[in-house]
Amino acid sequence: MGPTRIWTAVAAVAVAACAPTIKVQAPDKPIEINLNVNIRQEVIVKLEREVLETLRQNPSIF
Amino acid sequence: MPPRSFLLAAIAAATLAAAGPAAAIEDPVLNAAINSGRVGEQADGYLGVVDGASPAADVRARLSQVNLQRREAYIAMAQRTGVTVDEFSRATACKLLTKNTPSGASWRDENGSWRRNTSGVTLPAYCPPA
Numbered sequence: 001m002g003p004t005r006i007w008t009a010v011a012a013v014a015v016a017a018c019a020p021t022i023k024v025q026a027p028d029k030p031i032e033i034n035l036n037v038n039i040r041q042e043v044i045v046k047l048e049r050e051v052l053e054t055l056r057q058n059p060s061i062f
Numbered sequence: 063m064p065p066r067s068f069l070l071a072a073i074a075a076a077t078l079a080a081a082g083p084a085a086a087i088e089d090p091v092l093n094a095a096i097n098s099g100r101v102g103e104q105a106d107g108y109l110g111v112v113d114g115a116s117p118a119a120d121v122r123a124r125l126s127q128v129n130l131q132r133r134e135a136y137i138a139m140a141q142r143t144g145v146t147v148d149e150f151s152r153a154t155a156c157k158l159l160t161k162n163t164p165s166g167a168s169w170r171d172e173n174g175s176w177r178r179n180t181s182g183v184t185l186p187a188y189c190p191p192a
Contacts, residue, residue, distance in 0.1 A: 040152070041188040043145055047153040048190065050143050054135055055157060059088045061131045062158060 107151030
């Protein structure tokens with residue numbers, strides 16, 4: 001998440017905190033759900049033992 | 063060897079063994095280049111030349127050699143574990159980024175930006191917590 005998006009989120013919370021009424025508004029951009037990230041994380045967690053083994057066996061290149 | 067120095071040596075060996083993976087790459091040429099901020103670990107599991115740096119020819123040569131050897135290791139391990147080469151190399155980078163980026167050195171994040179280690183390395187979001 002870039003700084004701009006963080007500030008946007010902070011601004012949104014700040015505005016929401018001040019607003020007396022609740023408005024339900026559809027976001028102007030489609031909501032993206034990136035499944036690749038979750039799949040990859042699962043794979044990477046599963047590989048931890050083999051990764052450590054690889055590092056131990058090749059100390060001159062890792 | 064007198065018993066006392068033997069005991070000290072044994073304690074030293076045990077301490078080293080308990081420390082786990084070494085804190086830096088065991089290659090003096092690359093280690094020096096990393097410490098001086100010319101070369102760094104990348105989120106893709108390979109070493110790279112830091113933006114704006116111009117390492118000596120022997121450093122570049124060693125870097126290419128190590129990256130080729132790493133690629134061989136990644137291919138073999140990806141085959142063995144049934145994942146893609148990219149997945150295995152990135153999983154390895156999750157460990158390498160912390161291990162080989164001492165304070166003051168630089169690493170390249172998953173978005174391709176070189177970052178200097180001033181207050182710790184921020185691992186890519188897909189890495190397990192260190």
